[in-house]
Amino acid sequence: MLCAHIQSGMAKVIAATSEGDEQIVDILMPGQMISDPYSTSNRHSVVALTDLELCQFRTSEYQAEIDSQPDMKSMLLHRSLELVSDCRDWMLVLGRTVARDRVAAFLCVLAERMTAANQATRTEAGIEIDLPLTRAEIADILGLTIETVSRQITKLRNDGLIAMGPSRSIVIPDAEALMPEALVA
Numbered sequence: 001m002l003c004a005h006i007q008s009g010m011a012k013v014i015a016a017t018s019e020g021d022e023q024i025v026d027i028l029m030p031g032q033m034i035s036d037p038y039s040t041s042n043r044h045s046v047v048a049l050t051d052l053e054l055c056q057f058r059t060s061e062y063q064a065e066i067d068s069q070p071d072m073k074s075m076l077l078h079r080s081l082e083l084v085s086d087c088r089d090w091m092l093v094l095g096r097t098v099a100r101d102r103v104a105a106f107l108c109v110l111a112e113r114m115t116a117a118n119q120a121t122r123t124e125a126g127i128e129i130d131l132p133l134t135r136a137e138i139a140d141i142l143g144l145t146i147e148t149v150s151r152q153i154t155k156l157r158n159d160g161l162i163a164m165g166p167s168r169s170i171v172i173p174d175a176e177a178l179m180p181e182a183l184v185a
Contacts, residue, residue, distance in 0.1 A: 001040075001058070001059040001060075002035075002056050002057065002058060002059060003033060003034070003035045003036070003037040003056070003057055003059050003062055004033070004034040004035060004054040004055065004056045004057070005031075005032070005033055005034070005054065005055045005056075005057070006028055006029065006030050006031065006032050006033075006034060006052060006053075006054060007030060007053040007054060007055050008030050008051075008052070008053040009030070009048065009049075009050040009051050009052035009053060010027060010028065010029055010048075010049040010050045010052075010119065010132050011027070011028045011034065011046050011047060011048050011049055011052060012024050012026070012027055012028070012046070012047050012049055012133070012137070013025050013026040013027070013028060013044045013045070013046055014044060014045045014046070014047060015043065015044050015045075016045075022045075022140075023140065024137060024140050024141045025044065027049070027110065027113070027132075027133075027141075028046065029113055029114065029116075029117035029119060030117045030118070030119065031116075031117055034046050034054070037057075037059045037062045037063055037066075038063065049132035049133065050132050090109070093105045094142070094143060099142075099144055099148050099149075099151075099152050100152050100155065100156070102142045102143075102144065102152075103138075103142065103144075103149060103152040103153060103156065104152075104156060104161070104178050104179075106138060106141065106142055107129075107156075107162065107170065107172060107178065108172075108175060108178055108179055110129060110131075111127050111129050111172050111175060112175075114129050115127060123171070125163065125171050125173060126163070126171045126172050126173035126174065126175070127171065127172045127175060128165050128169050128170070128171045128172075129169060129170055129171075129172070130165075130167070130168065130169045131168040131169060131170055132168075135149050135150055135153075153170075156178070160173070161173075161174075161177055161178045162178065
């Protein structure tokens with residue numbers, strides 16, 4: 001069995017519901033693993049959003065390497081616990097916020113993650129992210145309709161909290177101003 005690490009590009013993680021529908025449950029960026037090297041099955045599908053460059057490992061070799069390096073084990077545990085915390089924060093956003101807050105939170109989190117993965121551009125105008133998702137995919141992630149996502153993006157733009165860049169890019173002029181809308185720290 002193989003596991004893979006994203007070197008460049010972005011992918012979406014999809015889970016199938018009991019009704020046969022698909023739900024986007026995560027966006028993967030450079031520095032993240034596509035699969036769990038300790039799992040014997042894949043419960044999710046991964047679909048490229050952009051061109052991907054991957055580094056693949058045999059699962060057994062990867063596990064042996066991790067087991068032989070206590071610092072790496074500690075770093076992976078720390079990263080895993082951060083992901084659990086991020087998931088809890090995201091559950092709060094999805095369960096306790098209105099549509100505007102969900103869209104703002106999504107843009108804040110995506111911009112933060114893309115910046116950390118060197119996938120965003122800092123300009124004089126702000127942080128520019130090339131949105132690799134359609135509005136339908138954003139709606140799927142947020143549990144909203146496409147129309148609601150479009151309306152909220154328009155309202156955030158009209159309020160000066162975001163600007164539209166070329167193609168599907170979005171510019172966040174002041175991330176700190178957008179964060180209160182998102183209710184995330």
